[in-house]
Amino acid sequence: MTEKNYLADYAKSFNWAGFFLPKITYNDCSKLYSFCRILDNVADEGRDLKVKTKRFNEIKNNFNNTDQSNSEEKQTINQNQYVTIVDDMSVLADNNKINRIIINDLIEGVESDLKRKIKFSSVKDLLIYSYRVAGTVGLMMAKILNVNETRALKGAIDLGIAMQLTNIARDVIEDQKMNRQYIKPDFENIEATIKLADMFYESSFSSIKKIPFKYRFAIIVARRVYRQIGRKILQKGNMETYQKSGKIYVNNLGKVFQTILSLWDLIILFFIDIESHQRTKEYNIINQEINLDERL
Numbered sequence: 202m203t204e205k206n207y208l209a210d211y212a213k214s215f216n217w218a219g220f221f222l223p224k225i226t227y228n229d230c231s232k233l234y235s236f237c238r239i240l241d242n243v244a245d246e247g248r249d250l251k252v253k254t255k256r257f258n259e260i261k262n263n264f265n266n267t268d269q270s271n272s273e274e275k276q277t278i279n280q281n282q283y284v285t286i287v288d289d290m291s292v293l294a295d296n297n298k299i300n301r302i303i304i305n306d307l308i309e310g311v312e313s314d315l316k317r318k319i320k321f322s323s324v325k326d327l328l329i330y331s332y333r334v335a336g337t338v339g340l341m342m343a344k345i346l347n348v349n350e351t352r353a354l355k356g357a358i359d360l361g362i363a364m365q366l367t368n369i370a371r372d373v374i375e376d377q378k379m380n381r382q383y384i385k386p387d388f389e390n391i392e393a394t395i396k397l398a399d400m401f402y403e404s405s406f407s408s409i410k411k412i413p414f415k416y417r418f419a420i421i422v423a424r425r426v427y428r429q430i431g432r433k434i435l436q437k438g439n440m441e442t443y444q445k446s447g448k449i450y451v452n453n454l455g456k457v458f459q460t461i462l463s464l465w466d467l468i469i470l471f472f473i474d475i476e477s478h479q480r481t482k483e484y485n486i487i488n489q490e491i492n493l494d495e496r497l
Contacts, residue, residue, distance in 0.1 A: 217456050302496065357408070363428070395434060406470075
């Protein structure tokens with residue numbers, strides 16, 4: 202049976218950018234995305250909360266036990282493909298020196314969605330959640346791309362947070378159907394979330410210069426294509442049009458155009474200096490609950 206490619210099936214924008222990565226690196230990124238995807242799938246699937254929680258705990262416990270020699274201590278996951286994905290993630294973490302505290306941050310973030318109702322009440326809630334479910338992924342991606350310099354790792358977190366904020370702004374209606382309210386469901390708050398995302402996109406840019414050249418263009422493309430989703434959201438102009446639009450995405454022609462523009466970004470990076478980190482205020486908010494220095 203052919204192994205499922207979650208990256209190609211669920212993440213069209215990331216898969217497009219992945220075309221510009223070396224094949225072995227693309228495969229590692231695909232393994233990381235597959236692990237993230239199975240966590241999300243369990244949290245999002247339309248099942249009884251107790252059933253979802255049980256399934257999620259099986260995956261979490263299997264991951265936390267992958268480094269134990271006594272295989273009998275591992276719980277059995279019903280879906281066989283999940284076993285392989287969890288094991289692959291453990292090997293990936295070891296091979297790329299990914300601190301397991303970062304992976305557990307991700308797990309904790311997705312696990313926080315296992316509630317009958319979610320309603321965030323502050324920017325702090327939004328930032329901490331976005332770090333956990335996506336900033337962590339940016340940080341792990343950086344490790345896969347052989348990035349270890351602190352400023353570049355902060356930029357990777359920034360890009361992950363920016364993309365998650367874009368997701369939240371795009372999925373307000375879909376999230377409402379699952380009793381999730383990360384931001385207030387009005388266009389003013391959607392616009393504010395896109396603006397916050399743009400601040401993180403900007404903060405991530407110059408640090409891409411620290412990524413080895415053979416990986417750099419793929420990250421620039423991913424950044425541009427995903428940022429364009431936010432711009433397409435803003436073009437809706439009001440809540441009524443936004444609601445009628447369905448899932449907002451960048452089509453293939455749009456991806457080609459953003460890829461061409463990414464060549465200009467690649468050139469610009471050669472001529473600019475790396476800026477000091479711009480999101481100190483937001484990091485201080487996250488640090489109230491999570492020590493980011495330990496993750497870096």
